[in-house]
Amino acid sequence: GVAALPRGTYAVDARLMPYLVVTDLDGTLLRPDHTVSERTRQALRTAQAAGVDVMYATGRPPRWLEAVYETTQHRPITICANGALTLYRGDPLNIEAIPDETVEQVHALLVGLRSDFVFRTERWNGHTLKLLAAVPDLPQDHADEVLEQVRSLAGHLVEPTHSAFGQLLIEMGPSGVTKARALRRLIDERWPDRTVIAIGDMPNDLALLQAVDLPMTVASGHPSLRHLTQRVLPSPAEDGVAQLLERLIAGDAP
Numbered sequence: 001g002v003a004a005l006p007r008g009t010y011a012v013d014a015r016l017m018p019y020l021v022v023t024d025l026d027g028t029l030l031r032p033d034h035t036v037s038e039r040t041r042q043a044l045r046t047a048q049a050a051g052v053d054v055m056y057a058t059g060r061p062p063r064w065l066e067a068v069y070e071t072t073q074h075r076p077i078t079i080c081a082n083g084a085l086t087l088y089r090g091d092p093l094n095i096e097a098i099p100d101e102t103v104e105q106v107h108a109l110l111v112g113l114r115s116d117f118v119f120r121t122e123r124w125n126g127h128t129l130k131l132l133a134a135v136p137d138l139p140q141d142h143a144d145e146v147l148e149q150v151r152s153l154a155g156h157l158v159e160p161t162h163s164a165f166g167q168l169l170i171e172m173g174p175s176g177v178t179k180a181r182a183l184r185r186l187i188d189e190r191w192p193d194r195t196v197i198a199i200g201d202m203p204n205d206l207a208l209l210q211a212v213d214l215p216m217t218v219a220s221g222h223p224s225l226r227h228l229t230q231r232v233l234p235s236p237a238e239d240g241v242a243q244l245l246e247r248l249i250a251g252d253a254p
Contacts, residue, residue: 017247020077020194021047021056022183022208023241025058025068027201031236035152036072043242043249047184047254050249055079055190057179059163059171059204061122061129062087081129082161082173082204083182093170094185096174097127098158106131106172113153114146129159131172138168144224147171147203152211159252163202171204180211197254199233200225214254216244 023029030036032061047054056068057079065087069075077088086093103121108116110133122130135146143162150160150170158172179200198205198212201221209215209228217225220235231254233240248254 006063017253018193018195019052019186020196021052021054021190021241021245022057022196022198022212022250023054024200024202024208025056025060026163027220027236028199028205029056029072029236029241030111032165034067034071036236037149037239037242039239040242041073043239044072047245048074048251050248052245052248053194054245055186057083057183057198057200057205057208058186059161061119064125077186079179079182079186082159082171083177083179084129084173085124085127086182086186092125094182095124095127096177096183097129098131098172098174100128103128104156104159109154109157110150113149130172133170133172135168140166140168141162143170144167144203161204161206163204178207180207183211185209189193197244199244 010090014194021249044054051101053078055078059082061081062085065078065080076090079086083095095163107119116135116137117133117138120132121128122132138219145168146168147160153238154160158175159177160172162170180187196212197214197216198208200209202223206225209225214231216233216247218233218235218240244254
């Protein structure tokens with residue numbers, strides 16, 4: 001079953017600090033080696049104590065989250081698998097899966113597009129959250145081109161995107177499901193009066209940034225995000241998200 005959203009967990013005075021910060025993980029909060037600095041950990045702790053809600057929105061599957069929680073020392077509500085699953089302390093708040101017949105249909109279509117696709121599925125508790133199609137021998141800088149081909153062919157059946165560094169990997173979630181859709185549900189249930197800031201760095205963050213009050217990216221992010229963001233933060237190596245949180249904690253404008 002789906003757990004109820006924990007009421008009261010994030011109870012703060014919105015008149016004092018009316019922000020909800022939604023951050024992507026890899027390439028945005030996390031450095032290339034998947035770590036964060038002590039400055040970032042401190043900013044996450046201090047933000048929470050000051051009443052700035054910080055949640056995660058990632059393409060990562062749930063099996064890759066525990067290491068992030070340990071590294072950041074922050075375990076918030078987390079949108080994962082690009083919006084197909086929302087978790088809080090290991091319990092599902094919402095699940096949207098790809099039907100098995102759709103997986104088979106998309107697989108058949110894409111085999112006709114490229115014979116060198118390597119497929120796998122990301123499953124959680126019997127639910128297919130993502131269908132993944134990799135092209136091992138094609139450089140990652142061809143990902144935008146391949147993504148458009150997959151969208152043209154199978155975009156009516158699944159939600160294709162990409163976010164991987166160093167490999168060409170097309171990620172496909174349930175049709176119409178994005179980080180933005182999952183976030184809107186949470187905002188309606190929990191944060192209707194907040195000013196929502198989102199930070200992302202790759203095409204799988206595009207819908208998320210379009211759905212919030214203050215969209216931001218990082219200097220190391222994908223060029224396609226620059227035109228819709230209001231601010232470009234420093235890269236994770238320079239603690240860009242931490243710098244933003246420190247401003248909010250101090251009461252400054254973001």
